[in-house]
Amino acid sequence: MNFERIKNSYKTGFVLISIDEYIRKHLESQQTETEKDLRKRLNAALNDYKKGIKCFCGNDIWVIGSAIVRNACFTCITGESCPDHDYEIDEAIIKRPSTKRRRHIDTMDKS
Numbered sequence: 369m370n371f372e373r374i375k376n377s378y379k380t381g382f383v384l385i386s387i388d389e390y391i392r393k394h395l396e397s398q399q400t401e402t403e404k405d406l407r408k409r410l411n412a413a414l415n416d417y418k419k420g421i422k423c424f425c426g427n428d429i430w431v432i433g434s435a436i437v438r439n440a441c442f443t444c445i446t447g448e449s450c451p452d453h454d455y456e457i458d459e460a461i462i463k464r465p466s467t468k469r470r471r472h473i474d475t476m477d478k479s
């Protein structure tokens with residue numbers, strides 16, 4: 369199994385959604401949750417993601433799952449190898465500067 373390929377495709381199978389829209393959808397099905405609490409946890413997970421906090425396996429954390437379970441990637445939370453129409457917060461995918469990240473990976477590969 370090619371781990372590099374899994375890593376690269378990891379954030380691509382998600383359906384992007386804004387925090388507000390996700391909260392609305394989530395509250396429709398989970399009426400025991402309060403909006404304030406859910407928003408707080410989503411923002412905390414998103415901040416952890418932006419700080420570069422990773423799952424213990426080395427993958428980027430899945431913000432939505434991390435807000436509900438704990439800070440971990442999609443695979444570690446669900447046991448599925450890749451997302452299939454699962455939601456991820458748009459900011460957790462769009463905001464990352466790709467050139468910086470690529471340079472970082474290049475330096476890591478040389479060591």
Ligand SMILES: [Zn+2]
Nearest residue numbers: 423425441444
């Ligand atoms: Zn993981």
